[in-house]
Amino acid sequence: MKTPDLKECREKLDGIDREIVRLFEERMAVCGQVAEYKIETGKAVYDGEREKQKLAAVREMAAGDQNKEAVEELFTQLMTMSRRYQYSLLCARKKTPPLGFTEVEEIRKRDVRVVFQGVEGAYSHAAVRMYFGEDADAYHVEKFEDTIRELERGQADYAVLPIENSTAGFVITNYDLLSRYDNYIVGEIYVPVDHVLLGVPGASVSDVKTVYSHNQALMQCSEYLDSHGDWNQVSVLNTAAAAKKVMEEGDKTQAAVASRTAGELYGLAELKTSISNERGNTTRFLVLSREPVYEKKASKVTVTFEVPHVSGSLYKILGNFIFNGVNMRMIESRPIPDKPFEYRFFVDIEGNLSHAPVHNALAGIQAEASSMKILGNY
Amino acid sequence: MKTPDLKECREKLDGIDREIVRLFEERMAVCGQVAEYKIETGKAVYDGEREKQKLAAVREMAAGDQNKEAVEELFTQLMTMSRRYQYSLLCARKKTPPLGFTEVEEIRKRDVRVVFQGVEGAYSHAAVRMYFGEDADAYHVEKFEDTIRELERGQADYAVLPIENSTAGFVITNYDLLSRYDNYIVGEIYVPVDHVLLGVPGASVSDVKTVYSHNQALMQCSEYLDSHGDWNQVSVLNTAAAAKKVMEEGDKTQAAVASRTAGELYGLAELKTSISNERGNTTRFLVLSREPVYEKKASKVTVTFEVPHVSGSLYKILGNFIFNGVNMRMIESRPIPDKPFEYRFFVDIEGNLSHAPVHNALAGIQAEASSMKILGNY
Known part of the structure; x- marks a missing residue:
């Protein structure tokens, strides 16, 4: 077989891509008309049944399993883009369905x-x-x-x-x-x-046997505390409670990891300053x-959702952000009680609930997740 | 303005979509030829410079800012699909560049x-x-x-x-x-x-004043332990160490949260059975x-990466999974030391390193993330 010519291939691709761009623009123009129809008649932008039929139809048109799969992915994105465009027209005319939030x-x-x-x-x-x-x-x-x-x-x-x-x-x-x-x-x-080690007045580091603090604060000072491997570390409700306890019990062998402010408030001595592992904590x-x-100026949305326990579901959910060009800043998963190794997700995204892409992404997730809650926009 | 006719719009869309599917299939066929060229010449599948030029070219073709943005997104997906197809041809001919792992x-x-x-x-x-x-x-x-x-x-x-x-x-x-x-x-x-409360032989629940265990185990039994609000909770290195400590000190006021096995091993009495918040833990x-x-049968890949601290970067990274149809099972973020509120991500995906979509996704992330490491395939 002759090695294909790269230049020739690329020229063919350029021609095909020009056609695709033209068709895409035609498609968006028709979607604009659909949005007009929906604004006039009050019909919802998202029509899950119609989208399902469309995906089945384009799969049917494609030859070969690999292309069928790919064509379905492509049209999933095309329809998301079309929905996002429709929402943007609705937003401009103040016709977006409420997500349950009020702008102040x-x-x-x-x-x-x-x-x-x-x-x-x-x-x-x-x-x-x-x-x-x-x-x-x-x-x-x-x-x-x-x-x-x-x-x-x-x-x-x-x-x-x-x-x-x-x-x-x-x-x-x-x-x-x-x-x-x-x-x-x-x-x-x-x-x-900025954590410090607090003790009763007159105590010194060598007197210490037990250190009290909030669990997080103990972790944040683990390097210093581990260098005193013989100290007991006891976690209490918060750093100030630790300082209070040391003050009340007046025992030289007890110390607290807390803020300087807490030390001043409870009259404790600073046995050691700045004991956090990292500066700038x-x-x-x-x-x-x-x-x-x-708030009108809000620029971050936090949302939580559970995904159905079937392969591909997280992929579909996160696709709503990706296909809408919505950036995620953070994503955390937490186990769901009584459902071993299933997760509830917490995601921070950039944007405001009045923006069409954000609106479109969240509406899509609402339709696809087992449950979704917008925790806030701030 | 006349309300647009929905049926008419949908017929137009169906016609456009038929054309798009046809062009997409033509495009994939040409990409197959490009893959042949790359196999013959040993050139890499991923060519960041060429992809950048292509995105600039299609933006240029589109009219209006909104369409320019959308066309760029569309072609980001099209090029990912093309790359994935090329990798699948290389995989079939055992020509995939190694990701540094050996199959056993x-x-x-x-x-x-x-x-x-x-x-x-x-x-x-x-x-x-x-x-x-x-x-x-x-x-x-x-x-x-x-x-x-x-x-x-x-x-x-x-x-x-x-x-x-x-x-x-x-x-x-x-x-x-x-x-x-x-x-x-x-x-x-x-x-x-299955956690139990262990004490010295002869002790009972009413003797207990201090409970030792690993921090996680204390959290897992928080409901039971909180019902004894006057007990001190002390975290130690692990549950068995807690049991050992209680055995060695022989003090009736001390108890451990640990496994039944640990109780048997250290000769402790079971003061209370099954104290975990949840069954089936x-x-x-x-x-x-x-x-x-x-292993050949491995079906889960864990990967970790850092994303550059610019808006949109996590979106691009995760797009590699989404556009390749690779499902994520879990995603966790951890703060990066000395970079406040920047994160390192840990993701579990479904698949095997020898699969083209997985390979394509990971190669894409390697090119785009500040750093990436495949932690394993198992």
Whole structure:
């Protein structure tokens, strides 16, 4: 067999591609007319039955199993693009079906009540003050879940919850809380974390036998703590609670890993400064509200979904982002209780609920996932 | 303006789509010739420069910004499909460029030395026996990282490491170890986990003041432990170490959360059976080797990569899976040390390194990610 000529092949491809572009543009123009029809008649953009028929029809046209598969993939993308274009026309005429969220100019930050987990002086307290101001009307509860319960009962207007640390990763269990309760993310705050080793006044590092702190903080200081391999490490509810405990028990063998602020608040001595593994350690907190609202300038959407346990389902779900040109910033999976090795996904995407591609992607996922919830746009 | 007629629009679309399918098939035929040329000349399938030129050319052809964007997306998919087809032809002729892995009939399980973390009676010990047999030549080390170091130094042929629990989620820090060391996943084992509360003989639940266990096990029993809110919870290296500690100290106020096997091994009494939050709790362990090999029947690939910190990069990377029809089973992100809120991703995909779509997807990611490592095919 003669070796094919590359130049000749490429010229053929260029000719074919020119035709494909022309047909694609014709196709989009007709889709624009379909959108007009749908706007006039109030019909939904997404018609799952029609899309299924179309995929079956194009498969039928193609020769050979490999091409049938490929043609189906190609038209899955073409139809997503067509839907996205239709949504963009609807958006321009303010006819998009609501996703259950209301746009607001700005979140109200004055004259509100805010709940956080922990005690005074915890990093979450600092987060509240950074977001709502120094004189914010803030109060604290013992557990993460309590903050959300307070929100639900109307005791607080907002709750502040840590979700991620730049060193230790995600506060995974708080993702579970977000999916279980009816609350929405309306903002986020980044708080610098600088851990110190605190002890009772007069104590020194050589006295220490037991170190108390939140589990995440112990991990964040693992290099320093592991260099004292004989210390017991005990995890308590939060860093400030650890400092409080050491202060109350007044025992020289006890130390706490917490913030300098906590040390000042509880009158403890700084036995060792800056013991975190990494410099520039930061914790990200979420601001939660009962109301499904988003600020006009919001640029990040968090969504959670479960995928049916059949091969290819995650591929189809994530295809909604890819085919719509929507970028994912983060994706996390969590096991679903009672369904071993099935996962619930949490995804952060770039964009605003009023943008057509975002709208199209989320509408597509709603139709395909076993369950989906938009956790917020902020 | 007259409302467009839906039936008429759909007939037009059907005609256009018939043309697109025909052109697509012509295109694939020419791509087959390009593959022949590349097989003859030994040229690489992926030519980033040529793909960039093609995308610029089709953008140029399209009218209007929205269509330019869409045409670029469409051709990104078309070119991925073309590459995948070319790889499939190369695979059929055994000409695929190696991904650095060697296929083997089966992993050797006899006459091998296996290292696990923990002490005898730990769940990881059970995992070793399940995979390598009851009489496996196994020994233990103190920390997860030590297992991998033993592997690296040639002290062991395989290491066994827990990676995920059906209730508590991923053993996140072990993912970091996988990305940092040169070792490869060659197998996995699922071990049922059934925690019990162990105490010294003669003790009862009402004596208990402090509970020792691995952090994950404490989380897995949080409902039971929280119902005894006054107990101190102390995390130790593993569940068996907790049982050993309680046995050695002989103190009625101390209890351990561990397996029934650990209780038998250390002569402890079962103060309370089955205290896990969920029934059917299972831990998944990975089997690691120094050698980049995979079994012929392997059906899951784990890959890790970092994405450049520019908008759209994760979208492009994951597009390689989507456009190749490769399903993802799991995706996890971990913060990258010293790069706040940038992530390293860990993805499990379905398939085998000898399959063209898998090969194509991974070759694409290698070209686009800041870094990529195939952790194993098993």
